[in-house]
Amino acid sequence: EFAKIDHHRQLRTGFPEVIWGPGKTPDQIAQIMIKMKERSPVVMATRIEPEIAEELEEKIPGLIYYPVARICTLKTGQIPLKSPGMISILTAGTADIPVAEEAAITGELCGFEVLRLWDVGVAGIHRLLSHRQLISQADVLIVVAGMEGALPSVVAGMADCPVIAVPTSIGYGVSFGGVAPLLTMLNSCATGIGVVNIDNGFGAAILAGQILRSAEKIAKKINPLQ
Amino acid sequence: EFAKIDHHRQLRTGFPEVIWGPGKTPDQIAQIMIKMKERSPVVMATRIEPEIAEELEEKIPGLIYYPVARICTLKTGQIPLKSPGMISILTAGTADIPVAEEAAITGELCGFEVLRLWDVGVAGIHRLLSHRQLISQADVLIVVAGMEGALPSVVAGMADCPVIAVPTSIGYGVSFGGVAPLLTMLNSCATGIGVVNIDNGFGAAILAGQILRSAEKIAKKINPLQ
Amino acid sequence: EFAKIDHHRQLRTGFPEVIWGPGKTPDQIAQIMIKMKERSPVVMATRIEPEIAEELEEKIPGLIYYPVARICTLKTGQIPLKSPGMISILTAGTADIPVAEEAAITGELCGFEVLRLWDVGVAGIHRLLSHRQLISQADVLIVVAGMEGALPSVVAGMADCPVIAVPTSIGYGVSFGGVAPLLTMLNSCATGIGVVNIDNGFGAAILAGQILRSAEKIAKKINPLQ
Amino acid sequence: EFAKIDHHRQLRTGFPEVIWGPGKTPDQIAQIMIKMKERSPVVMATRIEPEIAEELEEKIPGLIYYPVARICTLKTGQIPLKSPGMISILTAGTADIPVAEEAAITGELCGFEVLRLWDVGVAGIHRLLSHRQLISQADVLIVVAGMEGALPSVVAGMADCPVIAVPTSIGYGVSFGGVAPLLTMLNSCATGIGVVNIDNGFGAAILAGQILRSAEKIAKKINPLQ
Amino acid sequence: EFAKIDHHRQLRTGFPEVIWGPGKTPDQIAQIMIKMKERSPVVMATRIEPEIAEELEEKIPGLIYYPVARICTLKTGQIPLKSPGMISILTAGTADIPVAEEAAITGELCGFEVLRLWDVGVAGIHRLLSHRQLISQADVLIVVAGMEGALPSVVAGMADCPVIAVPTSIGYGVSFGGVAPLLTMLNSCATGIGVVNIDNGFGAAILAGQILRSAEKIAKKINPLQ
Amino acid sequence: EFAKIDHHRQLRTGFPEVIWGPGKTPDQIAQIMIKMKERSPVVMATRIEPEIAEELEEKIPGLIYYPVARICTLKTGQIPLKSPGMISILTAGTADIPVAEEAAITGELCGFEVLRLWDVGVAGIHRLLSHRQLISQADVLIVVAGMEGALPSVVAGMADCPVIAVPTSIGYGVSFGGVAPLLTMLNSCATGIGVVNIDNGFGAAILAGQILRSAEKIAKKINPLQ
Amino acid sequence: EFAKIDHHRQLRTGFPEVIWGPGKTPDQIAQIMIKMKERSPVVMATRIEPEIAEELEEKIPGLIYYPVARICTLKTGQIPLKSPGMISILTAGTADIPVAEEAAITGELCGFEVLRLWDVGVAGIHRLLSHRQLISQADVLIVVAGMEGALPSVVAGMADCPVIAVPTSIGYGVSFGGVAPLLTMLNSCATGIGVVNIDNGFGAAILAGQILRSAEKIAKKINPLQ
Amino acid sequence: EFAKIDHHRQLRTGFPEVIWGPGKTPDQIAQIMIKMKERSPVVMATRIEPEIAEELEEKIPGLIYYPVARICTLKTGQIPLKSPGMISILTAGTADIPVAEEAAITGELCGFEVLRLWDVGVAGIHRLLSHRQLISQADVLIVVAGMEGALPSVVAGMADCPVIAVPTSIGYGVSFGGVAPLLTMLNSCATGIGVVNIDNGFGAAILAGQILRSAEKIAKKINPLQ
C-alpha cells in the first residue's frame, strides 16, 4: 500500500488532499486519482510534466490537463463558487506566469473567482500604479515574482488586504533558483505579507482560499442569520 | 529630516506605521513617537530593549512598556475592537514566548482579541491533541516555533483556517539562528500556511489582522446592508 | 589495483563491505563483486541505475536486481536471521519509498526482519496515530521523510526505542535537495534520534542492524549461558 | 501557564522530559524543576551557565551543579542501574571535553555506566589504536570531535557496535561553529553511525540509552524467562 | 615597516589612499595619518569607533571626527570643488543613515557636492514618488537600503543616470547581516545599477566620484577648449 | 496579455526595455519583439540559445543573431553614436569571452564605441601591465573574470575611471558558479568598482552607457551652450 | 585575438601555461595547442571530455589522450626527469581515481616520477597502516579523497613530508559536490597540509612539482658545487 | 587524564605537537606545557589571549609571550637552524600582520629563517612589483591576505617556488570572516598554491617547514655523502 489517502482532509481543513506529482510513477498517480475520485468531486495533481500528462490521459478517461500550470484534474460537473470574495493574482514578469497559473487554476478548481494581472514589475512602476484601484480594493492578493522579488513590498504598501508572496525560480546568478526573491519577501519592511516556498503557486492559492473561507466564518458571526 | 512618517498608511492599508527600534537612537525614537501621536490614537515601537525603554519613559510621559514583548506604546483611551474574529497564538516551547508575546501585544494594540496557548510542541503530541477543538474552531492561527519548527505542519493539518508560521531563533547548532525552522515551515507538506521572517511576531500579528479585516469586507459583500 | 577489498570488515564490525556504485565503471563493479563472492555469502552493490544493472546482469550470472531500491546482490543460499529483533521502517510520503526500500532491502540482505509502513506523514496526523501501538512496540525505527521532515520528531515522542532519521531529497525550492529535512531532524526537540546523510537508506539499515546486534551482546551479559 | 510539563514522557519513551535552559528565565527553570520533582526521582536541566546555576542554587535546595557539563540536577536517593551495558565516550581533543561531559553526566543521571576516553584524535592515530580492544568490545560508542571531525569514521571502521557521532563547535575559520565536523560525520564512508546536532552531548546520551534499553527488550525475546 | 603608503594612488586613480580602521591599533592609524598628511591635503580614516577617535584626537592635533559617519579626517584649508556634478544619496529607512553618512562625508571630503534624502523606502511609495524630479534630474545616485533592499530597483526604473546600490546590515532574521538586500540589488530587473559591499558607503562615494570625474574627461572631448 | 511593454522606459532612463529570453516561449519573444519594433529603432533580446534563435529567425524577418553573445536584434538603419566616450572591456581568460561579448554587443547596439581586450588575467600580470596606458586612459572599464575574479582589483588600482566588475560562472569546485569571483569583486580593497550579477554582461553595458550619458549631462553644465 | 599565451610562464615559475578546456571551443583549444607547440616541448590541455578529444585528434596530428585523467597532450620526444624526488599519490576510494590520475599524468608529463596507491580510505584503517613505510619515506604526498575526506588528516599524522590534500566531488547528499571533504581538509588538526580546489588533481601535481623543484634549489645551497 | 600528549609526533613528522589554546583552561594549558617541556627543547601554545598569557606567566617560570602572534613558548637554549632555506612571508595589508606574525614566530621557533614583507596588496601593484626579485628567488612563500585575497594569485604567477596562501578574517560584509579570500585562493588560476584554513598562520608555517625539510631529504639523494 504505497499511499494512504487522507480522505478526511476536506472535512478537517476545508480542502481535499492534492497529489504532488514528482517522485511518483505515472502508475501510482493514476491509481491515487482514480481512488480519490470515488469520494471527491474534484481531484487534482500538480507538477505534471507534459509527457507524464500524456501517459495519464491514456490511463484515466476524462482527465483534463492545463499545460502552463502543469496541473491534471478530474472533475464531476460544475464547481460551485465557494466565496463572494475573489483572489487577485499579480506577476512581476512574463516568465513568472507558469507559477501564477498554478495558483490561478488551483484557485478556480477549488471554487474561487480569480483575477489575473501579469507583468507589472517594479522596474517600470507606472505599470503597477495604473492598477492602484484594483490593488486597494482586492480581498486577497497573490504576488508572484522572481529575480529580486521586490513587487510584494510595493504592493503590500498599497493594499488593504492580506498579501501572499510567491518567489519564483526565474532569474540567474545570485537569484539562487529563487532564494533571493524569497529573502526579499521575508525581509519586507511592508507589513501584511505571508510567504510560501519558491514556485509554490499551489500553496499560495490554498492559503488565499483559507483566508476567504475564514472571512465567511466571521461574516456569519457578524450576521448569524445568514 | 531623519524620518518621513507615513501618516497615510492607516488609510491605505488599515494599519498605521510602526517604529522599528534597532538602528535608531532613543532620541530619534522619541521624536517619531511624539510626532506620530498627533495623528494616531495608538503609537507603537517594537524591539525596544529595557535600557532603551527606560530612556524613552523619561522622555515621553504616558509611555507603556511590555518587557517580554519588548514593545513601547502610547495610547489615547480604550482601543476599540476591530473584528468579531480572534487571533489564536500557539508556541512550541516556553522559550518561544517572547516572540509570541510580540505578536499578542501587537494584535491587542491593533484592536483584536487574542487567545494564548503556550508550550504545545510536537515532542509530546498529546499536549496539542488535547486542544484539537480550539484549533479546528480558530479564525486565524499564529504558530510560533524554534528548533525544528514542526508545529505549524501538524497544526495546519488539523485547522480549518489560515495558519501564520513564525520561526524563532531559539535553538543551537544547525538551527542557524532560526533558519532551520524557517525552512521547515516553508517546506511544509500541509497547506494553508504563510510564513514570516524569523522572530517576526509583529509581522505575523499584522497579517492576522489583515485576514480578519478582509473578512469584514467580504461580510459586507454577503450582506451589503451592514 | 583499483580496489583494496576490506574482506576483514565483517569480522571487525559485523557487516561486510558493500560496493557503492556511483563513480565506478560497470567493469570495476563486476570485478569487485566477483572477487568478494569468493569470501562472502552475500555481496551487495548500492545506487545501481537500471542501465548499469543490465550491464552487470550480463557480466555476472546469478545477479539479482531490486529496481526500486537500486540494489544489486549476489547470494549463496538462504540468508540466516541475525536477530529476534525487527527493523520497522516508516515513510512520510509515497515519493520517499525508494530510499526506504534501500533501507529495507539492505536490512533483509543483512539478515534482519523488516516491517514497512508507507505514507504516514504529519499533515494528516491521524494516519500516524492509528499505528501508535506499532510504534511504541518497535525494537528500532527508521523514519524516512523529505520536504519539511517533521515525521521523526513526532515518532520519537511516541517511541520507546532508538529512532534513525533519514532525510530524503524529495521536495523543491528551499528543501535544498534534502538539507531542510536534515536540519529538521538534527534540531529535533524529541530525543533518541540519530541522523544519517540525505537519501542514505543503506546507512540507516546498517545502523539499525548494529543496534539489534548490540542487543545480542547485552543479552549474553544478562544470561551468559546462551 | 508558560510550560506544559510532559509528565507522561517517561512512560512513552523510557526517559523523562529534561529542561533545556537557554531562553528561559531562572525563575521559570526553578518553577519547572520544582514541579517535576513531585513526580520524577531525577530532574535535569542542561545548558545552565554558572551565573544561572548560582541563582538556581539559591532558589532550589538540594540542587547539584556539574560545571563542566553545565547540568543542574535534583535527585532523590541513588539512581538504579538501568542496563548491564555501558556507554563508552571518546573525544578527539581536550577542548571537546565539556560536550563529552554533557553526555557522560546525562548518561549517569539516567542510570547507565559510562566509560570516558579523552584526547585520542586522528592526528596521532597510535593513541587510538592503543585502545583498539576497548573500542571493539564496546556496547555503544559516543564519539565527540570538533575541527575536521574525522574520529567517528575511523572508530566506526574498528567497532562492532553502533557509533553515535557528536560534532562540536571547537575549531575556527571554516569549521563554521561545528558545521564542518557535522558534515564529515554525515558523509562518513564507514557505516553504523548516527549523528546528532552540534554540541548535543545530551541527545547523544539519550540515544545511547535508548540503544541499551532496546537491547534489554530483545534480550527478553531471546530469553523470555528473565 | 607595518604600512607601505600608496602616495602615488591619487595620481593613478584620482583619489588618495584612505585608511581602513579595523584591525589596526590606534598607534598605527595615527602614524599613518601623520605620514600621509605630509603629501596629501586631505587624509581620511574610516570605520573609527568613538573610543578610538578619542585616542586619535589626543595623538593628532587638528583631527576632525564625524561620529555618525565614523570618519576621522585631517585637512589643510578648504577642499576645492572637483566637479559641477552632484552626488545624490537616498536611504530607505532611518536606520540606514550611518552608512549613507559615510558616503556623504566621503563625497564631501573628496570635493563633491552632496544632496541627502533620507527615509523614502518602498513600503510607502508616495514618499519616493513625491521626489520624482530630484531622481530624474540627478547626475549620479547612491541608494542605501537594508532589510529587503528594494529601493534601488524602483529608483533605477525612474532615473536617467547611473545608480550605485549600497546594501546595509540593518534588518534581522534572514536579512543575514545585509546579504538579503545585496542579493536583491544584484538581481535587480532594473538596469544601470552597480553594487558595492554591505555597508560600504565609502566605496559607493568613491565610485560616484569616479563617475563624475569621468564625465569631466568626456566633457573635454566634447569641448576640447575647456 | 502576457507582457506589458514599458515603451516609456527610453524616455525615463535613456535606454529602452530589453527582452530577457529565459522562461519565455519563442512565440512570446517574437510577439514582443514585433510589438516593440513599432516604436523603437533597435529591439534586443538577450540569452537566446541557438535553437531558439533559429525559430525566431523564421518568425521575424530581418532578425540578426550574435551567437557568441547570444543576442538577437532587430534594427532600422544605422545606430547613431551616443557619446564621444568609449567602453573598454577586458577579460581574464578565453572562457570569459561570451559574457564580455554580451556586454560588447549590447554596448554597440545602444550606440557606444567598444574596445575589446581579451585574456589578460592576473596569473601572468605582464599581459595586463603591457596595456597600462589603455587602462589609465579609459573612460569607463568593464572587467570580466571568472575563477578567482582578481582582475578588477588590479585594474581598479591602475585606472582613473569607474570600473564595472562582471563575475562569470567560469570555474569549477568552489567557484560555485560565479559566487567566488563575485565575492572577490565586492570585497575588493581597490576603490571605484561597481559590481553586477554573475554573467551579467548586458547589465554591465547599460551601466557603462549610463555613465557615459551622465558625462554628457555634466558636459552641458560645464558648457551650457552646446 | 581570443588568447594571449603566457610563453614566459615556464621561465618565471618553472612550469608552462596549461590549457583549461571547459568554456573553450575545440577550435580554440586546437589553435592554442598548435601555437604553444612552437615554443614548448610538452603542451597540455586538461578537462577534455572524450567527444572533444576526438575532435581534437582529428585537428591535431600526434595528439595523445588520457581518458581517465581527461588530459590531451602534444609532446616532442622523451620528457627528461626533473628531480630525484618522487610524487606519491593516494586515494581513499576507487571512485576518486580519475582525479588522482589527473594529478599523476600531469606530474609525469611535467617530468616527475609518480607512485600510485589507490583505495586506502580510513573506514578500513589497516589498509593504510600496511603502507606505513611508503608514507613515512615519501618526498611529497598527494592525498585524494571524497565523501568525508578524512584520509589526509590521518596520513599527515604519519608523514614526514608535505601533504597536498585534494577533495573530490565523489559523494552525495551533504557532501555538496566536494565541499564537505574540502572543509575537512582545511580544518585538519594534523599539520603540514596544503589544500587545493575540489577535483583539482592538476593543481596538486604542479604544487608537488614546485615542492620538489624548490628542494633542488636548496640542495644547491647545501652543496653549491653541483 | 584530559590530554594524551603525542610525544612521538616529532619523530614521525619532524615537528612536535603544539598546544591549541582555545577551549582549554589556563590550568590545562599550563599542565600540558610543563609536561611537554620534559621531553621537548621548545614547547609552543598558540591563540593565547593576553589575559590568559598573564595567568600562564604566573604559573610557568620562563614563559615567553609574543603578543602580536598570540603565541606562548618555553625554550631551552638557542634553537638550531633546521635548513639553509628560508620562509618568506608577505601580507596584503597592515591588518593581516597578526596572522603573518603567527606564521613568522612559529617558523622561527621551529628553527627556520624568516623574511617579512608587509602591506604589498594588489590595489597598488607597484608595491609588489618593486619586490619582484625577492619573490622570484624565494624558497617557499607564505602569502597572507584578507578582504578579496587576490595577492597569492599575483605572487604565484611571479614565483618559482611553492606558495602557501593564508586567508584572513580581515574584512567585512561579504568577506564572511575570511571565506571570500579563502575561495579566491582555492580558485586561483595561477598554479603552485596550497591553501590553509582562515587565519591559520601556524599551519602555513609548519607546511613551509615541511617543504624546506623535504628539500633536505632530496638534497641527500642528490649527494648521498652529505
Ligand SMILES: Nc1ncnc2c1ncn2[C@@H]1O[C@H](COP(=O)(O)O)[C@@H](O)[C@H]1O
Ligand atoms: N518588529 C518588526 N519587524 C518587522 N518590521 C517592523 C517591526 N516593527 C516595525 N516594522 C516596520 O518597519 C517599518 C519602519 O521602519 P523605519 O522607517 O526604519 O522605522 C515600518 O514599515 C513598520 O511597519
Ligand SMILES: Nc1ncnc2c1ncn2[C@@H]1O[C@H](COP(=O)(O)O)[C@@H](O)[C@H]1O
Ligand atoms: N548507498 C551507500 N551510502 C553510503 N555508503 C555506502 C553506500 N553503499 C556502500 N557504501 C559504503 O561505501 C564504501 C565503499 O566505498 P568504495 O571503496 O568507493 O566502494 C563502503 O565502506 C560501504 O560500506
Ligand SMILES: Nc1ncnc2c1ncn2[C@@H]1O[C@H](COP(=O)(O)O)[C@@H](O)[C@H]1O
Ligand atoms: N584542471 C585545471 N584546474 C585548474 N587550473 C587549470 C587546470 N588546467 C589549466 N589550468 C590553469 O588555467 C589557466 C588557463 O586558463 P585559460 O586562459 O582560460 O586557458 C592556466 O593558468 C593554467 O595553469
Ligand SMILES: Nc1ncnc2c1ncn2[C@@H]1O[C@H](COP(=O)(O)O)[C@@H](O)[C@H]1O
Ligand atoms: N593556531 C593553530 N591552528 C591550527 N592548529 C593548531 C594551532 N595550534 C596548534 N594546532 C594543532 O592543534 C592540535 C592540538 O590540539 P589539542 O589536542 O586540542 O591541543 C595539534 O595537532 C597542533 O598541531
Ligand SMILES: [Mg+2]
Ligand atoms: Mg516584462
Ligand SMILES: [Mg+2]
Ligand atoms: Mg516545553
Ligand SMILES: [Mg+2]
Ligand atoms: Mg501521501
Ligand SMILES: [Mg+2]
Ligand atoms: Mg590533544
Ligand SMILES: [Mg+2]
Ligand atoms: Mg521610516
Ligand SMILES: [Mg+2]
Ligand atoms: Mg588564458
Ligand SMILES: [Mg+2]
Ligand atoms: Mg573501496
Ligand SMILES: [Mg+2]
Ligand atoms: Mg595598506
